[in-house]
Amino acid sequence: MASTESDNGNTVIVGIDFGTTYSGVAFTWSKKIERMEVISSWDAELHSSSDEEKTPTAISFGSKRKVSWGYSIPLDAKQARWFKLLLIDDKDLPADVRKSTKIKEARAYLKKHNKTPIAVIADFLRLLWNHCNQRITETVSRNLVNYSKFHIVITLPAIWPDYARGRMREAVGQAGMLGERVAGETTLSFISEPEAAALATLSDMEDRRDIEAGDSFVVVDCGGGTVDLISYEVISTGPMVVRECVKGQGGLCGAVFVDEAFLKVLKQKFGGKAWDKMKAQTRCRLVHDDWEHGIKPTFNGQKQTWVINMPFECIDLKAIKAGFTLPKITLTADDIRGAFDPTVEKIRAMVDEQVAAVKLKKEAGPKYVIMVGGFGRCKYLFTSLKEHFEDGIEVLQSRGSGPWTAICRGAVIHAANIQGLPTFSVDIQARVARAKYGVPCNVEWCPETHDPRDKAWDEDCQEWDARDQMEWFLKIGDDMSTNKPVRFPFWSMYAAEEATTTRLSETIYTSANSPSPKRLGDNNVVELCTISWDTKLDISSLPTFTNSLGKVFHELVFEVEMTCAGGSLDFAIYHNGKRQGSKNVVVDYETRS
Template identity: 65%
Template sequence: MSSPKKEQTGNTVIVGIDFGTTYSGVAFTWSNKIERMEVITSWDSDLHSTSDEEKTPTAISYNSKGEVSWGYSIPFEPEQGKWFKLLLIDEKDLPDEIRGSTKLKEAREYLKKHNKTPISVIAEYLRLLWNHCNQRIIETVSRAVVNYSKFHIVITVPAIWPQYARVRMREAAKDAGMLTKRIAGETRLDIISEPEAAALATLSDMEGRCDVQVGDTFVVADCGGGTTDIISYEVINISPMAVKECVQGQGGLCGAVFVDEAFVQILKKKFGQKAWDKMEGRSRHRIIHDEWEHGIKPMFNGNMRPCIITMPVECIDFSAFMTGRRAVPKIEITADDVCTAFDPVVDKIGGMVAEQAAAIKTLQTEEKLKGPKYVILVGGFGRCKYLLTALKRFVGEDVEILQSRGSGPWTAICRGAVIHASSLQGLGSFTVQIQSRIARASYGTTVIRDWNSRMHKKKDKYWDEERQGWYARDQMDWSLKIGEEMISDKPVRFSYSRLYSTDEASQRKIEVKIYTSTESPPPPRKESSVLLLCTIDWDTEINIANLSTYTNQLGKVYYKLEYELQMGSKNVVANYEVKG
């Protein structure tokens, strides 16, 4: 099997950015030093104990003086904006249970208070993140290397995000100054899906292992702060390692933040609303940060001794002491309480993993009826011990669940983003290929078709003067349908034609609108579930003398322009090109 064609460049700095719902991470490499990929850990911090983490909080704070702080550098007391990543998605596209989330409501209110839009606050955060990382890269490889190198930036986004959210992310990156022209040339920005980036990092770690054979299948579960994406692959070659996505991926808004929110609701109930309202912000932070984030949550595996939390002094009813009735200054958190917080999210993830495993089984022959060899957990929430324990009951004993310790799962996405760009640039020895993907949406254009009263709606019927016949307008021609295979670097071709009268001979511009739908199967006509993805403008001089002609029933002659729309696919994103 031949290796894919790679883009050779000079000095290049590659930066992979995992812009997460709760935490963000950055990895980078340069020139031919892919083996020396580095993850940024030196964050400006108001808390010295957290400054060397592999990620920094996706949080921002504006004070009354107009000053901005972010990540670990936010002083404790001020309000801060969190969860704003999820605001890139229109409210109508959020699930009902997420739309009314307390955290999302707080995020919207914070942005409204400071007169910010989701794009503007994300651009502000990315600018601060980018400036910090740029300085760290300079300190690592020297200012000269940075100044005279091209930059290739890869930002990851959830696979479940609609296309418009990807466009907004690109706009925010541009507004953040990440694409500012450099001495060495234009900065390249790619946006790829989080599960694919995580899979690339995972595949890189698995390459050369004796337990990986052609025909093996495995599921990568990217469990993050806000979203979980599931993607499944089949190994089709060992050296170089090549895989293809074997079943349609799944995803949902079911990440760690929803477990956190559920636990806060449990605390409120335990303390009582009156005591909770009296609690100072510092006390809440201590309980949630120390007792939960760095205590119960990462260590919980389904069993634990009751955790006793001392009630902050401001919550104690001292009048009870005056009357001889002592208020109980402690609350107890049991294993059942913690399961109550975890289970709704874990069950959703488990259900998706089970569906992937079942779908993989349907692809096997009767002689080889089996599920995936491995389920591999990555992402911040992918390190959760309880998630590992709970998933075993969803996939059974025949499927092995792999969960790395340390920072590997947490940094898989930003590392995978670097590996993606490095493989395109031809840097280093990384050879894993993702040869095909399964479409998570349908892509197509509107066309007219010969009128058929049994197939078409009456409101679509119209008389075409040029062709002198009855036609149905706004019919969909899906160039790629949801669930179909997208082969990397092998475009799908569709032919179209357009008629011109002699009066239109000077016309230069052709406009093609691309639509998308997540319905399965996609609808045959343009309706509410069919959304405009983008508009392609083709501006070229048309020499009608070189065109063939078409004569209608009335003898009127038209010039016929034939052109081709090519759709390629990389990173689960459709790319279109018009050829005349």
């Protein structure tokens, strides 16, 4: 009889970078934690793409229920791309992104196939997960996979609203990634993309002599759709311990917006009639060969021209019969800069703001600006930032696949740190809140400070209250220490004749607005999650309160604890100083649309 690996505590850790344009996966297993591997060997229409470190975030629903994805989609097939951005509501997208041709095409494709954003993401993740399961099995053995626990970490943009996490969790469930396993339940956690990228970067920087306690640096994670910035101050170097220095920031200004701008340049050069004649397959090949693997990765601002042959189907039939040679279009350096610059300028402005915030906080600028992510490998972006910072701040850019795979590798490191595995010893001591978190409460009515709409009579306490006034227990810019979780009290009253209570629920709210909203009814206060506690309490054992009419009530006081790990929030309930069992506490995130 084969021994079960779960007896030895094995865990397979899988980090998934679900990106706007490309997705990547890294994994390791607890007995060989130093051997982190990045998934490749994708099923591919073009053999040259099969061993890339990432696969396109694309899916195609063909005839007879045939579904293809990633590199396996035929070049002439219609497909869904950019659907990651559809996970968040229209009103939370910038106007230019909302009006983007690619967003409109993605919405139209999903509508044609009767798919919701959550459903199409689940379809893609299912295919991605099946491929990864196969590759992991082929690497570490079927026995180890079958009898190991799984810990899946999925990355999300830090700038996304909190409800997106709930929607992603729903998609993961629909994808079948959390199905029953012999070794026990699969753990699912989330980490923000910039923190995952920073963890991979910090791991690479450990033991460098040029890094000292007190140094700070900015990590710029440039992806396909989003660009996120996060800044750290080094607390110690052996082992590497850091704390987030200032509130991070980000925006929807990734590589896809450069790609879209380039397509507009091409269309203008070709002319509308010729462009409309071009087959979809020809367009894909042109972009793949001349842009993605030609101009885009090599452009560095240099003065140069690029000549592209006009495809056969774009030529006028009469000209072809007359023996006319195929015409060409010429792209200049100004044309290419015109495609890059609007996006590059947005990124440069965000880096400026982050550097200024670090200088204000520490009275000294960061030592390094470190570029990671797929778009972080862009030569032109690197040159633009390097030329911009000439006052002692050094811009760093690694070559090869390192920046491209930083996020999925960092996700693995995050899970390894949670499990206390020693190989990856990077510790993030504190993070900075990017939003406010709080609860509504009733307070004694004050006509000078409260809105008349909130005035209400409290029958139990026999007094006038201001209902649903927001109490923010964590504000934007506050430190969220991993060693000192945030706790906040809740209070409930029960009539003396009530015997027991079995389920308590409280709702947490969030806001990104400043100054802090005062009322629950304000438009910029939104629901984050509901925390439910299944318990059986003897009401008579609780302390009592007697109102002015002599009616007796029992008071229940408990605390909710909030911790932040990798940008993902976790909650626990404490009563009488004791943490309540996780099986009795359920957190449901709001997934409003």
